[in-house]
C-alpha cells in the first residue's frame with residue numbers, strides 16, 4: 001500500500017494526496033478484501049481516520065500539516081474507540097483529556113487497537129475533560145513519539161488475524177492543537193459512521209466476492225469432470241451470486257446517497273440518513289456472511305477443508321467478525337426508536 005501511495009489517496013491534492021472520493025476508497029477496500037481480509041480492514045480503518053481529519057480539520061492547522069506529512073511519509077493511522085468493558089459503545093468515553101496549559105495527557109484502557117504496534121499514530125476518542133459527561137467527547141491524534149502502548153493481551157482470534165487487534169493501555173501526551181477543532185458528536189455523525197460503515201462493507205464485499213470466486217471455480221471443475229453437466233450444488237452458487245449482487249447493491253446505493261449529501265451537514269445528521277448508514281452496516285454484514293455460507297455449501301467438503309484449493313474456511317472465519325465489529329444487536333437497539341417514529345415511504349424511491 002505504501003509503495004503504491006494508497007495510504008494518502010483520499011487526502012486533497014492541495015495537501016499532497018490524490019483527492020480520491022469515497023467511492024474510490026470503498027472500491028480499494030473491495031479489491032483488497034478479495035485478496036486479504038485483514039489488509040482490507042486495516043485500510044478501511046486508516047481511511048476512516050483520514051476522512052475525519054480531512055473533513056474536520058482547520059485550514060492551515062496542526063492536522064493539515066499532519067496530512068501533508070502523511071502523504072510524504074505514507075504514515076499509517078490506527079483507531080481507538082473501544083474502551084474498558086464498554087464494548088462498541090463508541091459514543092461514551094471514560095478516560096478524560098487532562099490539560100495543563102496547552103499540554104494535554106490521556107491514559108486510556110484501549111481494549112482493542114488494531115495494528116496498534118505497527119501504526120505511526122493513533123486517532124482516539126476521549127472525554128473532553130474530567131468534568132465533562134461521558135458523551136461529551138473529542139477526537140485527538142497522537143503520533144508515535146507521543147505515546148507508550150502497554151500490551152495487555154494479544155490477538156488470538158478466529159479470523160481477521162492479520163489486523164493484530166491487541167489490547168493496550170494507551171498513555172499519551174501532546175499539545176491541545178492535536179484535538180480536532182469540532183466535537184466528536186459532529187465527527188461521528190457526519191463522517192465516522194458513514195465512512196466506517198461504507199469502507200467496512202467494501203472490505204466484507206471483497207471477502208464475499210473471493211468466496212464466490214472459489215465456489216464458481218469449484219462448479220466449473222466439477223462440470224468439466226462430468227462432461228459439461230453442472231453439479232447439483234450449482235444452485236448454491238446461484239444463491240451466492242444473488243446475495244453478492246444484493247450486497248453490492250446495498251453498498252452502491254449507500255455510496256450514492258452519501259455522495260449526494262456529503263456537503264450538506266443538516267442532511268448528514270438527519271435521522272433518516274443516520275438510520276440508513278447504521279442499517280447498511282447491519283445488512284451488509286449479514287448478507288456478507290450468508291454469501292460466504294452459500295459459497296461454502298457450493299463447495300461442500302472441499303470448501304470446509306483447510307487443505308483444498310476450494311477452501312472457504314478462511315473467508316468464513318474472517319467474515320464472522322463483521323456482525324460483531326460494533327455489534328449488530330447494539331446498532332439495532334440504538335436505532336429502534338427511529339424505526340418506531342419513521343413511517344413507511346409512500347413511494348419506492350422516497
Ligand SMILES: Cc1cc2nc3c(=O)[nH]c(=O)nc-3n(C[C@H](O)[C@H](O)[C@H](O)COP(=O)(O)OP(=O)(O)OC[C@H]3O[C@@H](n4cnc5c(N)ncnc54)[C@H](O)[C@@H]3O)c2cc1C
Pocket residue numbers: 041045078079080081082083085086087088089112113114115160163165321324325326327328329330331333334
Ligand atoms: C477485527 C476487529 C477489529 C477491531 N479493531 C478495533 C480498533 O482498531 N479499534 C477499536 O477501538 N475497536 C476495534 N474493534 C472493536 C469493535 O469496534 C467493537 O468495539 C467490538 O467488536 C465490540 O466488542 P464486544 O462484542 O465485546 O462488545 P459489546 O458491543 O459490548 O457486545 C457484547 C455483547 O453484547 C451484545 N449487546 C451489546 N449491546 C446490546 C444491545 N443494546 N442489545 C442487545 N445486545 C447487545 C452483543 O450482541 C454482544 O453479544 C475491532 C473489532 C474487530 C472484530
